[in-house]
Amino acid sequence: MPPSDSDRLLIEQIRAGDSRAWETLIARYEGRLLAFVQRRLRNRTIAEDVVQDTFVGFLNSLPNFDERRELQTYLFTIASHKLTDQLRRSGRNRCKDLPEGSDAILEVQQDPAPTASSRFRSEERQQLERAALTRCLGQLIRQWQERGDYQRLKVLELLWVKGMPNREVALLLKVSEQQVANYRFASVKKLSELIRDAGLSADVFPELQETPPE
Amino acid sequence: MNPIAATDSNCRIETFQASDGYELRYRLYPAQGPSRGTVVYVHGIQSHGGWYVASCRHLAGVGWQVAFLDRRGSGLNERERGDCPSFRRLIADLDEFIRARCPQPPPLIAVSWGGKLAVALEQMHPGRTAGLALLTPGLCPRIRPPLRQRLRIALSRLIRPTRRFAIPLDDPELFTAVPYWQQFIRDDPLALRQATARFLVESVRLDWFLRRCRAKLTIPVLLALAGQDRIIDNRRTRDFLERLAPESLLVKEYPQAQHTLEFEPDTEDFFRDLSNWLEVSRKN
Numbered sequence: 001m002p003p004s005d006s007d008r009l010l011i012e013q014i015r016a017g018d019s020r021a022w023e024t025l026i027a028r029y030e031g032r033l034l035a036f037v038q039r040r041l042r043n044r045t046i047a048e049d050v051v052q053d054t055f056v057g058f059l060n061s062l063p064n065f066d067e068r069r070e071l072q073t074y075l076f077t078i079a080s081h082k083l084t085d086q087l088r089r090s091g092r093n094r095c096k097d098l099p100e101g102s103d104a105i106l107e108v109q110q111d112p113a114p115t116a117s118s119r120f121r122s123e124e125r126q127q128l129e130r131a132a133l134t135r136c137l138g139q140l141i142r143q144w145q146e147r148g149d150y151q152r153l154k155v156l157e158l159l160w161v162k163g164m165p166n167r168e169v170a171l172l173l174k175v176s177e178q179q180v181a182n183y184r185f186a187s188v189k190k191l192s193e194l195i196r197d198a199g200l201s202a203d204v205f206p207e208l209q210e211t212p213p214e
Numbered sequence: 215m216n217p218i219a220a221t222d223s224n225c226r227i228e229t230f231q232a233s234d235g236y237e238l239r240y241r242l243y244p245a246q247g248p249s250r251g252t253v254v255y256v257h258g259i260q261s262h263g264g265w266y267v268a269s270c271r272h273l274a275g276v277g278w279q280v281a282f283l284d285r286r287g288s289g290l291n292e293r294e295r296g297d298c299p300s301f302r303r304l305i306a307d308l309d310e311f312i313r314a315r316c317p318q319p320p321p322l323i324a325v326s327w328g329g330k331l332a333v334a335l336e337q338m339h340p341g342r343t344a345g346l347a348l349l350t351p352g353l354c355p356r357i358r359p360p361l362r363q364r365l366r367i368a369l370s371r372l373i374r375p376t377r378r379f380a381i382p383l384d385d386p387e388l389f390t391a392v393p394y395w396q397q398f399i400r401d402d403p404l405a406l407r408q409a410t411a412r413f414l415v416e417s418v419r420l421d422w423f424l425r426r427c428r429a430k431l432t433i434p435v436l437l438a439l440a441g442q443d444r445i446i447d448n449r450r451t452r453d454f455l456e457r458l459a460p461e462s463l464l465v466k467e468y469p470q471a472q473h474t475l476e477f478e479p480d481t482e483d484f485f486r487d488l489s490n491w492l493e494v495s496r497k498n
Binding site for chain 1: 361362364365366368369370372373374415418419422425426
């Protein structure tokens, strides 16, 4: 569905730095996004973080936003991805579902035993990720083989299969740490392209750029 | 005694120039008696070195040289008040300062928001410090601007990054229950009350960075928690650090204390625990 004239105008105004338009957009979508996220998370504080990251991701991607996309669908698609990421992370150390109320939220407890549904969501997500990674890596490996770029293959195998840090890989293969870092960076960039293949700009995931070095 | 440091005769104010030319001021407390080494100390989002005179004096008294670095744009550093180019720049400041001023990796004491920088520093440069003492660290805060305000800040970061917003810690009772110290905070001309949109968004980006940290900390880590803390979520903070430093974390909780341990009526246990932990980290 194409975007409404109202949404198109709003996006133009936000791009021009109109803070009132931004307030309007927030007022229009904040409640629905919060309700959507909170239904899954049942934790107001974390839900607000997800909605915050959704709007920040939207702002970040605004320069490259395709105006033929419907705004509501776009925002909810971003929110779904942020939510999945949150569930995946909390799946490792799930927060107990608590009733609404600020005191309850402040007393949120960590539950080391995930529920079946959380585990299922986590596994479902992992399967999707595994399939995407397999596809991407297969494509990359074929390209490197065709080019005879076996050094890069060795580097990434040691990094990702053996889990070695950059420094050790560099020492073992007698290449510079910078070279190892370059190979890693180029490959991670390829993963960002996968996100684009899914119909979203990598700009909506600025947090992925904040991954600490290993 | 005037705890706002420039008048504190126990320390001298020195300057360190970061690699981008910014001049950072810090308080240096020379060790009294035989020196045990240097300890670096950093403050929270609103405070500065002048709040921590008592613990610095105590540590200097038991033989530590204490270098208390005020963050760029905070405390004694007037230039670009409440602003920073990026959280990575703040980590670089700390990293460059340690490399320039400490012959050996020092223990690093970090209060509240400064705890985020300390953990991020060790993730970016493992082994830069001999240990982290995190005093009521702001890794999982309870208090944040409302969502609407955060979204306003996000837009402002794009269109007017130097626009200032209030730091949502304007009530001194959040820090301490002691009236004298509450008044001290109210009257403190060096406290940071506002920060730029750029700084506040960088703080969120620092949270993202920390959320994605996986490398385990193997250096000694002291986590000091205040039982009555209204700023920090103690349980989540503890869980976070238990995951990050499962082998080397020591937790000390002061059940009756408020957020700023320094401002408690009785700091004897806290100071003793800090000194003891520093000694252990030195031996390690």
